[in-house]
Amino acid sequence: MMNNSNVSFNDSDNQFMAQAIKLAQKGHYTTSPNPRVGCVIVNHGEIVGQGFHQKAGEGHAEVHALKQAGDKAHGATAYVTLEPCSHYGRTPPCALGLINAQVSRVVIAMVDPNPQVSGNGIQMLEEAGIAVQTGLLSSQAHQLNPGFIHLMKHKMPYVRCKLASTLDGKTAMKSGESKWITGELAREDVQRYRAQSCVVISSAQSIIQDNAKMNVRWQQLGELKNSYDKDSVRQPVRVVLDSRGRLEPSIDFFKQSSKVIIIGTGLENNHQWPHFVEHIIVNGEPGQIDLEEVLRQLGRRGYNDVLIESGAHLAGAFIEKNLVNELVLYQAPKLIGGDGKNLIEMPSVTKLADAKQLSIEAMTMVGDDIKLVATLSEK
Numbered sequence: 001m002m003n004n005s006n007v008s009f010n011d012s013d014n015q016f017m018a019q020a021i022k023l024a025q026k027g028h029y030t031t032s033p034n035p036r037v038g039c040v041i042v043n044h045g046e047i048v049g050q051g052f053h054q055k056a057g058e059g060h061a062e063v064h065a066l067k068q069a070g071d072k073a074h075g076a077t078a079y080v081t082l083e084p085c086s087h088y089g090r091t092p093p094c095a096l097g098l099i100n101a102q103v104s105r106v107v108i109a110m111v112d113p114n115p116q117v118s119g120n121g122i123q124m125l126e127e128a129g130i131a132v133q134t135g136l137l138s139s140q141a142h143q144l145n146p147g148f149i150h151l152m153k154h155k156m157p158y159v160r161c162k163l164a165s166t167l168d169g170k171t172a173m174k175s176g177e178s179k180w181i182t183g184e185l186a187r188e189d190v191q192r193y194r195a196q197s198c199v200v201i202s203s204a205q206s207i208i209q210d211n212a213k214m215n216v217r218w219q220q221l222g223e224l225k226n227s228y229d230k231d232s233v234r235q236p237v238r239v240v241l242d243s244r245g246r247l248e249p250s251i252d253f254f255k256q257s258s259k260v261i262i263i264g265t266g267l268e269n270n271h272q273w274p275h276f277v278e279h280i281i282v283n284g285e286p287g288q289i290d291l292e293e294v295l296r297q298l299g300r301r302g303y304n305d306v307l308i309e310s311g312a313h314l315a316g317a318f319i320e321k322n323l324v325n326e327l328v329l330y331q332a333p334k335l336i337g338g339d340g341k342n343l344i345e346m347p348s349v350t351k352l353a354d355a356k357q358l359s360i361e362a363m364t365m366v367g368d369d370i371k372l373v374a375t376l377s378e379k
Contacts, residue, residue, distance in 0.1 A: 009107070009136050016040050016047070016079045017109055017137045023052040023061070024081045024144050029195045029224070029233055030055050033302045035148040039065040040079045041072075041103070048072035055234075060085065062094040066101050073101040081141045083112040083134075086120035095121040099128040108134045109141035113152040147198065147305030150325070157198070157299050159323055161308040161315050162190060163343055164330040170340030171312065176209070178341075185367030186330045188222040190309075193328065195221065197236045198303040201294075203314045204242035207253050214238045214309065215256045237261060237303065241314065243289050249273050263294055291321055316344035319356055324376055327358065331370040 009017075023038030031037075031053050039061035041049035049072070051064025059067075062084055066073055084094035084106070098106060106125055111134055112118045125132050142149060150158035164182045165171050172178035180187070194200055195216045202214055215238065218230045235258035240247060242264050247253075249271050254260070260277045265284045273279075282293045298306060308318055318324050349355055358374040365371070 009133070012042075012045065013079070013107060013136055016042050016077075017081070017107060018140075019047070019050070020061075020079045020081050021109070021137060021140050021144065023050055024141075026052050026227075027054055029192075029228060032056070032196065032234065032236075033148075033198045033304050035082055035145040037061040037080065037082045037144075039081075041065045041069045041076050042079065043069075043072050043074075043076035048076060057091075059091060060094050062097055063091065066097055069101070073103055075102065075104045077105040077107060078103050079107045079109075079136075081109045081144060083108050083110070083118070084121040084125070085112070086117060086124050093121070093124070095124040098125065099130065103130060105131040105133070107136055108132065109136055110134070110138050113149045115152070146325075151299055151302075151304035155299055156295050157304045157306040158325050159295065159306045159308065159318065160193065160197075160326045160328055161318060161324045162193060162328045162330075163315060164190075164332070165343045166332050166334040166336050166340070168335050168337065168340070169343045170336040171343055172341040173336060174339040174341070176341070178210075181334065182330045182332045182369050183367040185222070186332075186369040186371070188220055189330075189366050189371065191216055191220045192222075192224055193307055194236055194309075195224070195233050196305065197307040198305045199237045199239050199298055199307070201239045201241065201306060201308045201314075202310045204240055204244070204246045206309075206311045206314070207240055208246060208251070209311075211252055212309075213253060213256055215258060235259075236307070239263060239294075239298070241289050241294065243284065247271075249277075263289060263297070265289060291318055291323055295323060312342050312345045316346040319344060319376070320346045320348050322376070326361075327372070327374045327376065329372040329374070330366065331372070333368055333370075 020038035020040045024036045027036045034056040037053045039051055040047055049065040049069025051061050053061045078098055084098060086093050086095050122132050147158040200214050206212060216233055216235055218233055237259045239261045242262050254274055257276050261280055263280045263282055266281050280297055282290050284290045308315055358376060360374050362373040
């Protein structure tokens with residue numbers, strides 16, 4: 001593989017790769033679980049083809065860009081946000097497509113993080129006599145696909161945990177009343193997180209108590225509706241942890257026909273479930289599910305971007321076990337007081353030294369609510 005340690009890029013290179021990254025972002029809500037990738041093909045300083053990966057199973061970014069470029073791809077430079085694939089899947093290798101189009105140079109923002117294929121696409125291109133350079137706008141390219149990268153490196157999905165509370169850290173009144181703690185714009189923001197995720201995880205208790213659907217509601221996507229047709233926004237897989245067999249097929253949750261996975265320990269009732277429901281049995285004591293094994297099972301299925309939306313006990317359990325990468329917390333300008341329900345429960349934290357340390361990455365206002373995004377250190 002070419003040594004890129006001393007490679008320098010000019011302003012035009014930066015401009016064209018920035019355009020490829022902008023294109024990749026267009027697939028933010030549609031490509032999952034595949035990575036978001038953009039490609040720009042340039043000949044004599046002019047963009048002759050561009051494209052992005054729109055949906056899993058369909059043509060990759062390079063395919064769309066090459067189709068648009070046609071014969072003008074000959075001798076051109078291709079700017080790609082992720083190393084072109086080198087294997088046959090549901091589509092042919094993109095590296096081969098670039099070779100057949102006779103491009104002369106390929107600039108790649110980041111190498112494929114999958115250790116089994118990393119560098120293979122680059123090798124194919126170089127063996128065909130194509131000049132390859134990597135690392136241009138690498139950090140921006142990494143930000144496109146945290147889930148995909150995390151799964152490739154750690155065999156575990158990237159896990160976000162969404163939380164919402166009052167300023168004094170309460171999620172509901174003592175009676176359980178909680179609609180609505182946060183405002184409409186914050187709830188729209190949560191819908192966008194659902195839309196970008198492969199999987200949304202909740203507990204049977206939360207589903208039953210809140211009569212939750214856990215689906216993406218297009219009419220609540222706010223301004224995103226202007227960019228995505230109603231039918232193009234995919235539904236995440238809805239995963240419910242049900243260790244005591246409490247779910248019933250008659251509840252509203254199952255009236256939405258997107259895929260559901262019910263995870264338990266073998267105590268589930270033998271109901272006649274809808275066709276879109278799958279059961280997974282994992283290790284665990286009665287009433288307790290091995291959460292790390294849950295994530296590994298999802299990772300084996302290729303689900304790389306997971307959103308947890310649940311009550312205080314399940315959210316706290318994931319955090320206690322250091323299984324959460326990112327917290328998204330919405331705080332409403334309200335106060336409930338000591339009788340309100342807590343944001344999370346973490347029984348193992350009995351002294352300040354055990355407290356989970358967060359790094360605040362962003363703090364913004366969403367309507368009248370504060371939005372905090374924080375990461376947790378991996379252990």
